[in-house]
Amino acid sequence: MxxxxxxxxxxxxxxxxxxxxxxxxxxxxxxxxxxxxxxxxxxxxxxxxxxxxxxxxQARHTHSLMTAARQGLEQLFPGIGEELLRAGAVHVRIPQDTLLLGPAGWLPRFDTDLSMLSTGxxxxxxxxxxxxxxxxxxxxxxxxxxxxxxxxxxxxxxxxxxxxxxxxxxxxxxxxxxxxxxxxxxxxxxxxxxxxxxxxxxxxxxxQSLAGTPTAYATALYAPPIGHVADWKSLTLMAAPGDPRTGLLHPVEGGRWSVSLGNADGTAPPADHAELLRAAGALRSPLLHDLLAAATPLGPVYRCGPVTSRWRxxxxxxxxxxxxxxxxxxxxxxxxxxxxxxxxxxxxxxxxxxxxxxxxxxxxxxxxxxxxxxxxxxxxxxxATTAQPAPPETPAPLRARLAGGYAARIAAAATTDRHAATLLLQWQQALAPPAAALRPHALRAALRPRRDPAPTAWPPSATHGQDAARRRRPAAPAAPVIGVATVSRRTRPAGSSAHWPAPAPAGDRNRP
Ligand SMILES: Cc1cc2nc3c(=O)[nH]c(=O)nc-3n(C[C@H](O)[C@H](O)[C@H](O)COP(=O)(O)OP(=O)(O)OC[C@H]3O[C@@H](n4cnc5c(N)ncnc54)[C@H](O)[C@@H]3O)c2cc1C
Missing domain, CATH: 3.50.50.60 (FAD/NAD(P)-binding domain)
Structure with missing residues (x-):
């Protein structure tokens, strides 16, 4: 005592x-x-x-201190952000430093005032x-x-x-x-x-109010592949309509990756690294799977949940x-x-x-x-509750359904429109004032006729995007594909380790 x-x-x-x-x-x-x-x-x-x-x-699972949390913490403990950075926490600008697969496709990467402090x-x-x-x-x-x-x-x-x-x-x-x-x-x-x-x-x-679908998580730490170089720091694969699975890769102290998979489909979360890799392979983009296949697991896979949102x-x-x-x-x-x-x-x-x-x-x-x-x-x-479908036993009221429909249109526009992308991210961080959704550029983006869904295979990255793979395509068709930037499970020979190329010139980076 x-x-x-x-x-x-x-x-x-x-x-x-x-x-x-x-x-x-x-x-x-x-x-x-x-x-x-x-x-x-x-x-x-x-x-x-x-x-x-x-x-x-839950401390074993990936945690990020979002913009508002960090600002609030600074008010209570001045200088704590710098202290954490000195201890190895990683400052990640959103979406500049993030490969973010939104509900309707990859978000463009650009400068905003949003960020997260990624730390264990x-x-x-x-x-x-x-x-x-x-x-x-x-x-x-x-x-x-x-x-x-x-x-x-x-x-x-x-x-x-x-x-x-x-x-x-x-x-x-x-x-x-x-x-x-x-x-x-x-x-x-x-x-x-x-x-x-x-x-x-x-x-x-x-x-008490309950919202959302119960979601289970599995998390593990990894050492990135030796020589890994990327023009991004973190990877987020959000849920999409009809696909409630999510994937996260966040950098944490010690140069490690904290990787979490979430699933709201009622199945048990992965229990070991083989299962986790398989589950990563079933996500909407193969990138997380390919990165993990080349990385080194550090310690066990931890599971949690299913958890839901609850207000007492x-x-x-x-x-x-x-x-x-x-x-x-x-x-x-x-x-x-x-x-x-x-x-x-x-x-x-x-x-x-x-x-x-x-x-x-x-x-x-x-x-x-x-x-x-x-x-x-x-x-x-x-x-949180607008972003998630209501549980089947409690159908959402009309107002929530309308808000959900509007949010879906903003998510679709976010793949090409920076205003829509910013609004989507502000919603995600609960930073958007209620009026933000009705500002002219948000309304214009939401009302624009929808195009076909954006492709989800390639992120806006010079080191892990489509162009990176094309640039490194071997001249002779028979040449073995080892050392490509985006290690695809379709091209990488089983058991080969990935070698990551140097980043592209700055002007080439962060293309939407
Ligand atoms: C998988 C997962 C990932 C998450 N990722 C994020 C994230 O990225 N960003 C984010 O902001 N949040 C995240 N969270 C949420 C975050 O972990 C919680 O919101 C936060 O920890 C809540 O803090 P708390 O202090 O209210 O409760 P808790 O963290 O649950 O702490 C409760 C404390 O009370 C103690 N205690 C309990 N009962 C008693 C008792 N009777 N007497 C004395 N002590 C007691 C416990 O030992 C514990 O120390 C995540 C949660 C999970 C499960």
Whole structure:
């Protein structure tokens, strides 16, 4: 146990945060700006530096910190982006540095203000944790499981009950003990037991909305082929109408690739590298398969899911204990395909920071906090649920169907129109203001008569596109094809290793 009873002046008392993942850590930072002290209670033992832990199984899967998440994190922890880059995280401009196969074809590559910071989750969490460990107001109480809330008079919460680990005890845990608090934040993730805790205290549990089709993921790390050179950094194969499978290749620290396949067709995700390679071969473009066939697997294939998007409507509950808040995945959890989970967590902390400072007290603020959080999370929920078909048992309402149809037209136009491509990407990152969809260039792009679907075989890349393959086509038809830029499963002899050519001249790159 590592608890410190220090009280630093300020007059707002003690806050408890349940869970030390991204929502809990960022909420703790926001609370530390305001409260006298903050205790983060975590059921896991926390590693020093980047390290695996049981409570965060999704850390093995590809994670990207999208534009809004990175900006928000910078507000809470100034300089953290640079710190992560120094530790090996990779800055990827979108779509400039990305080969992105959208629902209707490859997107052109051009400059926008969108980007992602691609890093292993363990590195990201360790960097944030270390910042908090250096904050004298913040204390971590590890290997403790919060099991209940302590009610106070007149609809308040005055603490939490927790049990620690004790190998000598018959059930391996210490007896319950009360940790008093003036403000409690539940950031315990998808498996949050807040609905049960509230019910035990006589409150209604929240209604919940589910959206999208349950999606399962498989992820593995790879070392790129020796000598790999490319004019792109990451590869994204999005789902398309009638084909819910996705593929991602993101660069992470240590010069490695983190590769994830998603499938929403109800089949089990790949369990080993052979299965993963086969599944990659069934995607809409052969490129990911071909890259993996030439790369070296590092460690096992991890599986997760199926998961879906879920909103627990805490904001709608009329009766609610004051000084208690639910944030992060515990409140709204999105299908990981959208890459918004961490953005929502960071934005939740910013809402908390802003309202506590504006209100001047943590008392009597819970209703406003829940409403403000819901308001901030709604665009990401809309973006995620518009992009995904509704489950068959809950047919989408007319408004959602119209929005889906419009989104499909924008996706089709995005293969040739930069405005449409930018809008598609902003939707994906939940950054588009609602009016953006109705701006003249978006409307023009959506209303333009549709052409035949764009071809999906060749990405806009000088090193891995059609021209690269054509340039390197051997003069003599019988010559063996080894060392081509785009290693096609149709041309590469089985078992051969790929050799990647130098990039094309800059002027040749990034052609739409
Ligand atoms: C396959 C996959 C890929 C993803 N990719 C991305 C991505 O690219 N970009 C992105 O933004 N998001 C991504 N996400 C989503 C992201 O992982 C989550 O949104 C984010 O981790 C949620 O953070 P959280 O703090 O709310 O909850 P969690 O990360 O689930 O953390 C909950 C914490 O609470 C602790 N805890 C639980 N119960 C208790 C208790 N009773 N007492 C004490 N401690 C407790 C747990 O040990 C854990 O540390 C992905 C998710 C998955 C599954």
């Amino acid at each position: 590592n608890q410190d009873a220090r009280v630093v002046g300020g007059g707002h008392g003690h806050a408890v945060v349940i869970g030390s993942s991204i929502a809990g850590l960022t909420a703790a930072r926001a609370l530390a700006h305001f409260m006298d002290r903050v205790t983060v209670i975590e059921r896991d033992r926390l590693p020093r530096g980047p390290g695996r832990r049981r409570g965060l199984p 989750r363990d590195l990201l969490d360790a960097a944030i944790r270390d910042r908090l460990r250096a904050d004298p107001k913040v204390t971590f109480l590890t290997e403790h499981d919060v099991v209940a809330l302590e009610p106070g008079p007149q609809d308040t919460v005055t603490g939490v009950w927790a049990r620690g680990r004790d190998r000598t005890a018959p059930d391996g845990r210490t007896p319950r003990r009360l940790i008093r608090a003036d403000f409690v934040v539940d950031a315990s993730g998808r498996a949050s037991r807040a609905p049960q805790w509230l019910t035990e205290l006589g409150y209604e549990p929240p209604a 409507h805490y904001e709608k509950l009329r009766r609610w204990p004051d000084q208690f808040l639910v944030v992060g995945d515990a409140f709204v959890a999105l299908d990981p395909a959208h890459g918004h989970g961490m953005t929502l967590a960071v934005h939740g902390a910013l809402v908390l920071d802003h309202l506590l400072t504006a209100h001047g007290t943590a008392v009597g603020i819970s209703h406003r906090l829940r409403r403000a959080l819901a308001h901030r999370l709604a665009p990401a929920w809309r973006a």
